[in-house]
Amino acid sequence: MIIVTGGAGFIGSNLVLGLNTRGYDDILVVDHLSNGIKYRNLVDCKIADYLDRSTFLERLQQGAFQAETIEAIFHQGACSSTTEWDGRYMMDNNYEYSKTLFHYCQSHKIPFIYASSAATYGADLTFKEELAYEGPLNVYGYSKFQFDQYLRRQQNLTAQVVGLRYFNVYGPREAHKGSMASVAFHLNNQIKDSDELRLFEGCDGYGNGEQRRDFVYVGDVVAINLWFLDNPQASGIYNCGTGRSQTFNDVANAVIKFHQRGHIKYIPFPEHLKGCYQSFTEANLDKLRAAGCKHSFQTVEQGVQLYMEWLNG
Numbered sequence: 001m002i003i004v005t006g007g008a009g010f011i012g013s014n015l016v017l018g019l020n021t022r023g024y025d026d027i028l029v030v031d032h033l034s035n036g037i038k039y040r041n042l043v044d045c046k047i048a049d050y051l052d053r054s055t056f057l058e059r060l061q062q063g064a065f066q067a068e069t070i071e072a073i074f075h076q077g078a079c080s081s082t083t084e085w086d087g088r089y090m091m092d093n094n095y096e097y098s099k100t101l102f103h104y105c106q107s108h109k110i111p112f113i114y115a116s117s118a119a120t121y122g123a124d125l126t127f128k129e130e131l132a133y134e135g136p137l138n139v140y141g142y143s144k145f146q147f148d149q150y151l152r153r154q155q156n157l158t159a160q161v162v163g164l165r166y167f168n169v170y171g172p173r174e175a176h177k178g179s180m181a182s183v184a185f186h187l188n189n190q191i192k193d194s195d196e197l198r199l200f201e202g203c204d205g206y207g208n209g210e211q212r213r214d215f216v217y218v219g220d221v222v223a224i225n226l227w228f229l230d231n232p233q234a235s236g237i238y239n240c241g242t243g244r245s246q247t248f249n250d251v252a253n254a255v256i257k258f259h260q261r262g263h264i265k266y267i268p269f270p271e272h273l274k275g276c277y278q279s280f281t282e283a284n285l286d287k288l289r290a291a292g293c294k295h296s297f298q299t300v301e302q303g304v305q306l307y308m309e310w311l312n313g
Helices: 010-021 036-042 051-063 085-109 140-151 175-180 183-195 218-229 248-259 287-290 300-312
Strands: 002-005 028-031 049-052 070-074 112-117 161-166 168-170 198-202 215-217 236-240 263-267
Touching: 002 010, 010 028, 010 036, 010 218, 028 051, 036 175, 051 085, 051 112, 085 112, 085 140, 085 161, 085 183, 112 140, 112 218, 140 161, 140 236, 161 218, 168 300, 175 248, 183 198, 183 236, 183 248, 198 248, 215 218, 215 300, 218 236, 218 300, 236 287, 236 300, 248 263, 248 300
Parallel strands: 002 028, 002 070, 028 049, 070 112, 112 161, 161 236, 168 215, 198 263
Antiparallel strands: none
């Protein structure tokens, strides 16, 4: 059995499908369906069982699972809202929960592959998996940063542990995220509504729509997770991005190209985001490549085309 926490979410449900594509369906999905819309992400997935996140943790701590039957835990579940400032909730949900799963996996020698985040880097522009370049700008980023720090302190690991620092992931099955869905998702909705694609005006020295992010297609994220499943000798914290930043204008123009219509309108940069916004991200892939992963990532133009076909098909 493979366990996928956050399995009804964006990356988690795509990961379940990736496992299904390999012919694997002995999967336990763990999630929190207070947002019931997420059920749609599981309709075409083949799974063995579903548990609420609280019930799962209770049963895990009670020893209800046969640990020897668990092949791996993909821990994708978290509160990923960068605008959530309830630090007590964030640390309990993202940090303490992760520690419990980590220690269970170490006790039973189970590979543990978890979602970290590029939000751990904050305003630093190096994006290298080292403490010197890390400094989150919000409590979400801090919750991920602190678990990475906790992992770094662990000695004599008994099983694989991998933290993947996701950059700006976009693609199918993210509609439930609302305002936290990718810019590609929102621009597709905007062009269908009014032919007007809204991007922020310039900030931090960047021109209108020229802020740059490492936009990574969710299919590539799944491929990296599965690569580590296939390579249990690799442990550590790794960036999961393309290694190539592109502008928000690039995303908008890819959406326009697909629809063959539309124009960009630049809107004032929000006051509440000033000082806690990453205007540039670009994954350093040296460590991932040194581990032996040679996966080739989609460009924005390639990934957005695939995504638009899925959204509008």
